[in-house]
Amino acid sequence: MGTSRAGGAGRRHACRRRGGAVALARAENLSFAYPASTAPAIRDVSAGLAPGQVTLVLGRSGSGKSTLLRAFAGLVPHFHGGRFSxxxxxxxxxxxxxxxARLAGTVATLFQDPEGQVVFTRVLNEVAFGLENVGTPPQEIEAxxxxxxxxxxxEHLSGRLVTELSGGELQRVCLAATLALEPRLLLLDEPTSQLDPEAAEALLELAVRLARDRGTTVLLSEQRPALPxxxxxxxxxxxxxxLEFDGPVDQARAWLEEHQSSFVSAGGGDVGVHLRHFGEVACRxxxxxxxxxxxxxxxDxxxxxxxxxEIxxxxxxxxSGKTTLAKIAAGLLEPLSGRVERRGRATYLSQDPGRYVLRERADExxxxxxxxxLAAxxxxxxxxxxxxxxxxxxxDLSSGERERLALAAVLAPEPxxxxxxxxxxxxxxxxxxxxAALLKANTERATLVVTHDRAFAKAVADRIVSLAPDREFVHA
Structure with a gap:
């Protein structure tokens, strides 16, 4: 039976019983606060993870999802420090x-920001690195x-430089590095965030196969929850x-409909602006x-x-070249051929804004x-x-909060x-x-959004342009 926070001690007891003797991993009354934070990121959470089970963690940005995964990886508290109970x-x-280090091989983690997970410059070396660390016989590593x-x-990326991969390609390489270890506990922190819908579906189906065929315990967090x-x-x-709810997926759907309907709604909803008049060309x-x-x-x-x-x-x-084309539009890359016209100032929000932090305060x-x-x-x-x-x-912000901070940084100059x-x-x-509402409220600028989030694209865009595998445009 699904349980919610209102269940109090009954909820915690149900979690212990569900994990029980068969649990591969368990948290009991886990609380944790990061060193610079006064408020705990996780508060009295108890949950058990059984072999062969795929568990989805949902919640708003900053709700503690990544912290829970880091705790099961041993990164909390060893890497982050802070207050742990x-x-x-x-x-x-x-x-x-x-x-x-002791958990390596038993636990493998795909982080939200694969850019920060990479060690080597070549793809094959990157995937082999974890195998070398856990003492895999050398003759087995490459295979x-x-x-x-x-x-x-x-597999077609094996000889490529990681610096030349798209965000989605890099995410798949980092996933391969975790899967190569054949872990008993696989932790996936928003693993589809940079994947196109087809790749996202394939990844999640792979996670399910690992659970069913190998008995792998899978714990994943997602902000695009429909497929998971x-x-x-x-x-x-x-x-x-x-922990507000812990239960089987069929009961979770009913609970989400009642308490967190945005996590199961099909579309982006009405964002309040429908009739838009487009002005002069800002970029061609x-x-x-x-x-x-x-x-x-x-x-090409x-x-x-x-x-x-226009959005x-x-x-x-x-x-397919989406990020490359976006960087050309923003003036960050010069094309080998062709012509670029740009009127006014451009700002660019990268896929991995956490790598480019310059100051120690959000307002600065x-x-x-x-x-x-600072007032602006x-x-x-x-x-x-x-x-x-x-x-x-x-x-010290969550991944979603850092994304919003970076968005503020590119909005502030009013490009x-x-x-x-x-x-x-x-x-x-x-x-x-x-x-979506914030972007549509501005009628003075041109906005280009690169995304794999189909629901968001439909909610926000006046026009959807598909960069097909053969790099031909299809307009919708």
């Missing part, structure tokens, strides 16, 4: 006494690494660090092409026009682009739902062209709705 066990090992790449549809809800066995819902790309140093032609003869007041969503499979980070104007920075923080976060260190690369990564459904 309660108990976490994985395969009979107490994580307070056995850190990530297992290639097999893992093939399992995620990335169709495939998982069990759902945990976190709210402000509390005329038959532009681009190739990276490995001579791979990523964009692409043309695109962006007008003031264009750019979609397509991983590796946003103020970088507006000449240090505070107004923009409020516009993206971060009022009161001015003094917070950017790296003529706003380019957003995967702006909903780590963002919960309610915040996606608010973001």
């Amino acid at each position: 309660g108990r976490v066990e994985v395969a009979g090992l107490d994580t307070r006494r056995h850190g990530p 297992r690494a290639l097999e893992a790449l093939e399992s995620v549809g990335a 809800l169709a495939l998982c066995d069990r759902v945990l819902f976190l709210e402000d660090g509390h 790309l005329d038959r532009v092409s681009y190739a990276y140093p490995d001579h791979l032609l990523v964009v 003869g692409a043309s695109l026009e962006l007008r003031r007041g 264009v969503a750019l979609v397509g499979r991983n590796g 980070e946003v103020a970088v682009g507006v000449g240090g104007d 920075a505070s107004r923009t923080l409020a516009a993206v739902g971060l009022a009161g976060y001015e003094s917070r260190h950017p790296r 003529d062209l706003l380019v957003l690369d995967e702006p909903t990564r780590g963002v919960d459904p309610e915040r996606k709705h608010e973001l």
Whole structure:
């Protein structure tokens, strides 16, 4: 039977019983606060994870999902420090006494930000690295690494430089590195955030096969829950660090409909602006092409026009050239051929904004682009739902909060062209709705949104442009 926070002690007892003697991993009365935070990220959470079970963790940005996964990986508290209470066990090992190094091989984690997970420059070396660390016989390493790449549809990337991969390609490479270890506990922190819908479905189906065929315990968090809800066995819902619900997926759907309907609604809803009049051209790309140093032609003869007041969503499979084209539009890359016209100032939100933090306060980070104007920075923080976060260190924020902070930084200068690369990564459904409304409220700038989130694209865009595998445009 599904349980919710209102169940009090009954909820906690149900969690212990569900994990019971068969649990591969369990948390008991887990609470944790990061070093610079006064409020706990996780509060008195108890849950057991059984072999062969796929468990989905849902919750708003900052609710504690990533912290829970890090606790099962042993990163909390060993890597992060902070205040830890309660108990976490994985395969009979107490994580307070056995850190990530001892758990390696038993536990493997795919993080929200694969960019920060990469060590080597070549794809095959990156996937082989974990196998070397856990003492895999040298004669087996390359074959297992290639097999893992093939399992995620990335075998063709084995000789590539990781710096030249798209965000989705890099996410698949990092997933292959975790799967190569054949872990007993697989932790996936928003694993589909940079994947196209087809790749996302394949990844989640792979996780289910691992659970069914190998008995792997899978714990994953997601902000695009429709497909995971169709495939998982069990759902945990976190709210402000509390475990609000823990139960089988069929009961989870009913609970979500009643208590958190945005997580099961089909569309983006009414964002209040429907009739839009487009102004002059802010950016025009005329038959532009681009190739990276490995001579791979990523964009070949692409043309695109962006007008003031218009929001264009750019979609397509991983590796189809979306990010490259967006960077050309923003002026961050010069095309090999073709012509670019740009009127006014452009700002660009990258896929991995956490890598580019410059200041130690959120308001100062946003103020970088507006000449240090802290008042303007505070107004923009409020516009993206971060009022009161001015003094917070950017790296103390959740992934979704960091995404909103980065959004504030590119909105504050009031650009003529706003380019957003995967702006909903780590963002919960309610915040996606608010973001769509925020973007549509401005009729002065041109906006280009690169996204794999089909529901968000439909909710926000006046026009959807598909960059097909053969790099031909299809307009919708």
